[in-house]
Amino acid sequence: MHGLTKFLKHAFLPHQGNNYRAKVLHHDSLTYIMGLLLITILIFRTTANTSFHRVLGASLNIQTQVLLADTNKERAHYGLNPLTLNKKLSEAAADKAHDMFAHDYWNHYSPTGTSPWYFFTKNDYHYLYAGENLAKDFSDSAKVVQAWMQSTKHRENILRSEYTEIGFAVEEGVLQGKPTVLVVQLLATPDPSYVPDTNASTQQKSNVLNATSAPSVQKAKLINTAVWGRNAMLFILTILICALAIDMYIFERQKMYRSTGKSVFHIVFLFVVIIGIVVINTGTII
Amino acid sequence: MKRVDLLLLILVTVIEIAVLFIAPIQTKKVSLFMYVAYYVSWSLLVHARTKTLSVKIVLEYFLLAAIAVAALQVLFITSL
Numbered sequence A: 001m002h003g004l005t006k007f008l009k010h011a012f013l014p015h016q017g018n019n020y021r022a023k024v025l026h027h028d029s030l031t032y033i034m035g036l037l038l039i040t041i042l043i044f045r046t047t048a049n050t051s052f053h054r055v056l057g058a059s060l061n062i063q064t065q066v067l068l069a070d071t072n073k074e075r076a077h078y079g080l081n082p083l084t085l086n087k088k089l090s091e092a093a094a095d096k097a098h099d100m101f102a103h104d105y106w107n108h109y110s111p112t113g114t115s116p117w118y119f120f121t122k123n124d125y126h127y128l129y130a131g132e133n134l135a136k137d138f139s140d141s142a143k144v145v146q147a148w149m150q151s152t153k154h155r156e157n158i159l160r161s162e163y164t165e166i167g168f169a170v171e172e173g174v175l176q177g178k179p180t181v182l183v184v185q186l187l188a189t190p191d192p193s194y195v196p197d198t199n200a201s202t203q204q205k206s207n208v209l210n211a212t213s214a215p216s217v218q219k220a221k222l223i224n225t226a227v228w229g230r231n232a233m234l235f236i237l238t239i240l241i242c243a244l245a246i247d248m249y250i251f252e253r254q255k256m257y258r259s260t261g262k263s264v265f266h267i268v269f270l271f272v273v274i275i276g277i278v279v280i281n282t283g284t285i286i
Numbered sequence B: 001m002k003r004v005d006l007l008l009l010i011l012v013t014v015i016e017i018a019v020l021f022i023a024p025i026q027t028k029k030v031s032l033f034m035y036v037a038y039y040v041s042w043s044l045l046v047h048a049r050t051k052t053l054s055v056k057i058v059l060e061y062f063l064l065a066a067i068a069v070a071a072l073q074v075l076f077i078t079s080l
Helices: A002-012 A027-046 A051-056 A064-077 A087-102 A116-122 A141-150 A152-158 A200-206 A225-254 A263-279 B003-022 B025-049 B055-078
Strands: A127-136 A165-175 A178-190
Touching: A002 A225, A027 A225, A027 B055, A064 A141, A064 A152, A064 A165, A064 A178, A087 A116, A087 A165, A087 A178, A116 A127, A116 A178, A127 A141, A127 A152, A141 A152, A225 A263, A225 B055, A263 B003, A263 B025, A263 B055, B003 B025, B025 B055
Parallel strands: none
Antiparallel strands: A127 A178, A165 A178
């Protein structure tokens, strides 16, 4: 116990023994912290495509039923009709995701010029109006819909009153050299003038997909690297801020001079970085 | 330290925080790295003006900036 108290005092309190500067803020300590972070970066960069990453990888919780519920919740908020999950649209969305992984592109149009509408007709879905929203690198369903709603174009797409049906695909793969989870959302209004060759009423019924059996990605990994990474970085920066604050307070009381940087500005700087880590939602949408 | 230096840092910090809350994701990322670069340059300039610049201080600012950049990198890599 005495040893721990002595260590904490040496690490955080400026006194003669640490040259009147908290040991955590010494150059060697800062270098060790940076070295630790560099090793972490190296490990995750080199194992990005290996089974190690897949085992330790992000805990994904993207579920179609949540995406559907959140989308309809947003539409209800604007007094719009709820959308029905359509099997053909979900299959078209899955085809689109597979095509993106196969041709390695992050765009609405493939490098070969295939448009999003191709996947509708490929799956025998004939529409009057249609739209597509894409998202990647999200680990939570709610954040996907939230990100779409924060973007004007995607929000307009979700809130279009003409749409009556929707389809989702949540697919895992490697995109542009990085393990990626793609979310494809297809919205449409079926063409009522289109009459399929077979029994129309039976076909229509089979196209309604039960949300609970719809494709989703939900995995509990050994370590959730997304949460782990964020919390570890917040912990390190908070320790530094605490050390700077204690160091600044005690040193100001002693009214001595030392040749160091301004602790108050360091605190502000690290605080902004912490806000960045908390605020930044790493997924992207198009 | 001149008052204008302090005001400049406060202004840039406020803008950066606003950008972090309202800008698109890519802008947020770029602006954070730009803020780190700005903080180091600003500090070195202020210390140079007050004639308190030394290798020890330069190293301290660079180490803090490097920790911030590395922390952001870890965040971006581990997020998926």
